[in-house]
Amino acid sequence: MKRLEGLDKLTGRELYIDDLPLEGHLWGMTVRCPIARGRVREIRFGEGTDWSQFVIVDHRDIPGPNELRLIETDMPVLVAEHARYCHEAVLLLAHPSRRQLRHAVREVQVLMDPEEPVFDFTCAPRPEQIQHGQDNVLERLRIVKGDVEAALAAAPHVIEGVYETGAQEHLYLENNGMVAWTEGDTVVVKGSLQCPYYVLNSLTWALERDDARVRVIQAPTGGGFGGKEDYPSLLALHAALLALKAGRPVKMIYDRDEDMAATPKRHPSWVRHRTGVDESGKLLAQDIEVILDGGAYVTLTPVVLSRAIIHAAGPYACDNVRIAGRAMLTNTVPYGAFRGFGAPQTQFANERHMDVIAHTLGIEPAELRRINLLRDGQSTSTGQVIEGGTDRQAILQTALESSEYDDRRTAHTAFNTSHPYLRRGIGLATFYHGAGFTGSGEVYLKSKVRVAGLPDGKIEVQTANTEIGQGAITVFTEIAAAHLGLPTNDVLVAEPDTHRVPNSGPTVASRTAMVVGRLVERACDDLRARLGVDSGTSDGELQRAIVEWHERGQGPLVGEALYEPPPGIVWDEKNYRGDAYGTFAWAAYVAEVEVDLRSYTARVTDFVAVQEIGRVLNPTLALGQIQGGVVQAIGWALTEECQLRDGAMANNQLTNYIIPTAADVPPVRVVFLENPYPYGARGCKGIGELPMDGPAPAVANAIAEALGIEPHAIPLTPPRLMELMTP
Amino acid sequence: MRVLMPESVSEALAFKATNPDIVPIAGGTDLLVQWPGQLERQAASYLDLSGLDELRTIRWTQDTLELGALTTYWDTLCQPRVGVEHPLLHDAARQVGAIQIQTRGTWAGNIINASPAADGVPVLMAYDATVVLASVDGERQVPLSAFYHGYKQLEARPHELIRKILVPRREHDVQFFEKVAPRQAQAITVVGVTVAHSSCGWRVVASSMAPTVCRCPHLESLLQEGTPVSCPEDLLEPLRADVSPIDDLRSSAHYREQVMSRVLYFNLGETCPAFRSTR
Numbered sequence A: 001m002k003r004l005e006g007l008d009k010l011t012g013r014e015l016y017i018d019d020l021p022l023e024g025h026l027w028g029m030t031v032r033c034p035i036a037r038g039r040v041r042e043i044r045f046g047e048g049t050d051w052s053q054f055v056i057v058d059h060r061d062i063p064g065p066n067e068l069r070l071i072e073t074d075m076p077v078l079v080a081e082h083a084r085y086c087h088e089a090v091l092l093l094a095h096p097s098r099r100q101l102r103h104a105v106r107e108v109q110v111l112m113d114p115e116e117p118v119f120d121f122t123c124a125p126r127p128e129q130i131q132h133g134q135d136n137v138l139e140r141l142r143i144v145k146g147d148v149e150a151a152l153a154a155a156p157h158v159i160e161g162v163y164e165t166g167a168q169e170h171l172y173l174e175n176n177g178m179v180a181w182t183e184g185d186t187v188v189v190k191g192s193l194q195c196p197y198y199v200l201n202s203l204t205w206a207l208e209r210d211d212a213r214v215r216v217i218q219a220p221t222g223g224g225f226g227g228k229e230d231y232p233s234l235l236a237l238h239a240a241l242l243a244l245k246a247g248r249p250v251k252m253i254y255d256r257d258e259d260m261a262a263t264p265k266r267h268p269s270w271v272r273h274r275t276g277v278d279e280s281g282k283l284l285a286q287d288i289e290v291i292l293d294g295g296a297y298v299t300l301t302p303v304v305l306s307r308a309i310i311h312a313a314g315p316y317a318c319d320n321v322r323i324a325g326r327a328m329l330t331n332t333v334p335y336g337a338f339r340g341f342g343a344p345q346t347q348f349a350n351e352r353h354m355d356v357i358a359h360t361l362g363i364e365p366a367e368l369r370r371i372n373l374l375r376d377g378q379s380t381s382t383g384q385v386i387e388g389g390t391d392r393q394a395i396l397q398t399a400l401e402s403s404e405y406d407d408r409r410t411a412h413t414a415f416n417t418s419h420p421y422l423r424r425g426i427g428l429a430t431f432y433h434g435a436g437f438t439g440s441g442e443v444y445l446k447s448k449v450r451v452a453g454l455p456d457g458k459i460e461v462q463t464a465n466t467e468i469g470q471g472a473i474t475v476f477t478e479i480a481a482a483h484l485g486l487p488t489n490d491v492l493v494a495e496p497d498t499h500r501v502p503n504s505g506p507t508v509a510s511r512t513a514m515v516v517g518r519l520v521e522r523a524c525d526d527l528r529a530r531l532g533v534d535s536g537t538s539d540g541e542l543q544r545a546i547v548e549w550h551e552r553g554q555g556p557l558v559g560e561a562l563y564e565p566p567p568g569i570v571w572d573e574k575n576y577r578g579d580a581y582g583t584f585a586w587a588a589y590v591a592e593v594e595v596d597l598r599s600y601t602a603r604v605t606d607f608v609a610v611q612e613i614g615r616v617l618n619p620t621l622a623l624g625q626i627q628g629g630v631v632q633a634i635g636w637a638l639t640e641e642c643q644l645r646d647g648a649m650a651n652n653q654l655t656n657y658i659i660p661t662a663a664d665v666p667p668v669r670v671v672f673l674e675n676p677y678p679y680g681a682r683g684c685k686g687i688g689e690l691p692m693d694g695p696a697p698a699v700a701n702a703i704a705e706a707l708g709i710e711p712h713a714i715p716l717t718p719p720r721l722m723e724l725m726t727p
Numbered sequence B: 001m002r003v004l005m006p007e008s009v010s011e012a013l014a015f016k017a018t019n020p021d022i023v024p025i026a027g028g029t030d031l032l033v034q035w036p037g038q039l040e041r042q043a044a045s046y047l048d049l050s051g052l053d054e055l056r057t058i059r060w061t062q063d064t065l066e067l068g069a070l071t072t073y074w075d076t077l078c079q080p081r082v083g084v085e086h087p088l089l090h091d092a093a094r095q096v097g098a099i100q101i102q103t104r105g106t107w108a109g110n111i112i113n114a115s116p117a118a119d120g121v122p123v124l125m126a127y128d129a130t131v132v133l134a135s136v137d138g139e140r141q142v143p144l145s146a147f148y149h150g151y152k153q154l155e156a157r158p159h160e161l162i163r164k165i166l167v168p169r170r171e172h173d174v175q176f177f178e179k180v181a182p183r184q185a186q187a188i189t190v191v192g193v194t195v196a197h198s199s200c201g202w203r204v205v206a207s208s209m210a211p212t213v214c215r216c217p218h219l220e221s222l223l224q225e226g227t228p229v230s231c232p233e234d235l236l237e238p239l240r241a242d243v244s245p246i247d248d249l250r251s252s253a254h255y256r257e258q259v260m261s262r263v264l265y266f267n268l269g270e271t272c273p274a275f276r277s278t279r
């Protein structure tokens, strides 16, 4: 089935929040903190402007607590006294003319008494830098399996390495944008967002209103990648505060430079490995320390750290594992959700380290992985016993064969000795990604889905999950149609509107198709049960029953489903033991690179992505997810660098923050090995984040091979490669 | 904001004479990216050249290729003869932005915009191009290599427009344009190196290495004299005499020097037998 809204998006017909008609509205803009940390001394309004024409909102206009309600409430909606990052929102302005508003924003001066900022997340803060608890630690987590110290002491080899990754900007095509207005006593916000109920929760909190008097609607959204998971809650509050004060609709659309400077990015990471191995390369002990840069407030960092450490040891069997993770406060934008959610960072470290181990021991990188890949019956670092029959050796083997790994390596060796300045290499990464919320997350979420039977015999799928470019509407349509045996055009998907759809949880964590899709199936079952129609019925019978229900005037017809964990899942939150995820997707990726030693520029020339993701629901969409993720990860590996100056992004322009263009993308050859997962919709597993995890280490490993160096940090920009090549 | 749409070049020149602050707009690919950030600009008047078809011509005379001021990169790419006689014009045109920009951006706009990182300017400069400036007072010709006096300091006067660009038709036995940039398209040049050798001698032009795109006289004479060069580092001394790269968001001075020397060394090694024999 084709992407339902695909043609509208392709041709520009789709109306995003900035395009939607809106009458009599004001524009809203934000006055921001000019430095990384300090106390607001004075706010000075320029004399040349008639401020009576502007709606001005500051922290005193917030009806409820000045807190953004996420996991914690430490982040203010608007700075009251202390600011913790450059570009933190201090004041809001609204005016009918966008041009005058842009001018006015520059006429407001926020005068600050600077305080000592902290930028380095890897070393302990000085006393004057403490801003959170006793030590600026936002979260600390630990996984222990077996006895690492004893195993390291007894190991024939102990191999160490430190690996670092940088921040990454989401660069969704559509910048953040939100419109707010009031309808009677209700505050309505509509905008570009991933998680309507997250926005609802923060609005009810800071505006002190109940759910009934707040309504959140998702507008067509031009990409999210996690960047619209938490931030829209803040922007929605800003727009709502202005609209409440103005008594008119207010539209806030960020410019690209503002969006890049002021919104969350991927957490930078520092990971240290100490690994005990025997002569054959078998892992005896993995001692891993993970530090994430959390930025200025807690936001989603604890759960990013959680996913980071759970994935840190990779898809390998090892009896003794210790993973110590912490996330530190720094005075930069709060780092947030980004496709992969911590797993790409720690698996970069682990997969790079696997190659370092292989080089140290003189073992082939592929062989080292063959020896250590988890087999059914063995357990992960949290003690989760892996079952399910996925053949991880076959995934690896398929990747090696599809990429002609051995032949290319031989050819590269010959090429590299004869070419004056080009060097080629091929690199491998094997990895996994846990689908759905971590641990008991899905149980806490209590997601609910409804499927309504409409008077004309069609059905409507009602979820809070959002189409953000990944194909959610299409996949929900396919799942419901297949499950009920209906033609796809008899299935509608409701607009995510908190007054109409139940809370089926956020659109994150690769959970939409697998977890929510499964709920759609169960809600379909419930619908059928209410009608008394069995699954084996003939064509058209179900729809006739729906029409008759309405003809009899029996009221609304709604099937419902509430999340239930798959049987046998046990997670000990306190000790980080047990089944961290219902299931994992597994993969082996191979990258081929060419490095130009004139300019130290690395280019990916070929890419093979082999994965097992349960059943493939929609081959085109699945292919798109993998290819897109690979490209995004290649950018992170090679060119995307957030250049911070005093905590603020200096290269917050598309010209200077370098994402790959179509011309930079190698052929990305995608292979799916299917092994249906009984608790995912139609047998699927999560797919969205997996392709972000493997490419960076595969590319770095390929560069390592091409140049005979051991790169430890990404992005591998030309200046960084030059440094590595000229010690 | 005011936009004037002259119907002939002489009308355009007349507007420019009476109102020297008016901003000519050709493809608009440099001017429009400054919106809406640079508000003060919105108050300016614009002189829309796009209707002046007489400026859109590509012509060959006995010894020159003439590019009218509205010639876009795409226009040159559509002329195979340009690629045969002046292949670097094609090489550079293909590496400007991406196709959308190539179809709008003009060679003349590139010259006036005066970016040190320009890609059109260096190949024209390496071919000894001359800029034909027109005003109500008449025309004058300025060699492109003498067009820039400093960062965004141009030889053109406020009431002048570029009418056309003259490129001599010469045989070149060595020529290359190397754009080092962080990605394959839509990228600003971090180091640009253009080299051309004809009976008139060597031309070495550097981009993103100095406040303007510039010729490199010390490197040119090193090549002219056939001074032996055994490694890229041998080129650093004359290079430093010719250019003065800086650290900025896009790269470092150190990287730029190293890479320029390496590109010169390896590309000359590949394309120039005489250079190879000096090693």
Ligand SMILES: Cc1cc2nc3c(=O)[nH]c(=O)nc-3n(C[C@H](O)[C@H](O)[C@H](O)COP(=O)(O)OP(=O)(O)OC[C@H]3O[C@@H](n4cnc5c(N)ncnc54)[C@H](O)[C@@H]3O)c2cc1C
Residues within 6 Å of the ligand: B023, B024, B025, B026, B027, B028, B029, B030, B031, B032, B033, B049, B069, B070, B095, B096, B097, B098, B101, B104, B105, B106, B107, B108, B109, B110, B111, B112, B113, B117, B118, B119, B120, B160, B161, B162, B163, B186, B187, B188, B189
């Ligand atoms: C996405 C993007 C990518 C780009 N990539 C590249 C690149 O890779 N390499 C590169 O070199 N450039 C690049 N540019 C810059 C730009 O496209 C070029 O400099 C182009 O040649 C400008 O031509 P134009 O006709 O669009 O100029 P305009 O924007 O119309 O004008 C540029 C300047 O020239 C003046 N001007 C124009 N014509 C005349 C005339 N006849 N007489 C007097 N003054 C005149 C204008 O007043 C203005 O000051 C890029 C721009 C964008 C937006």
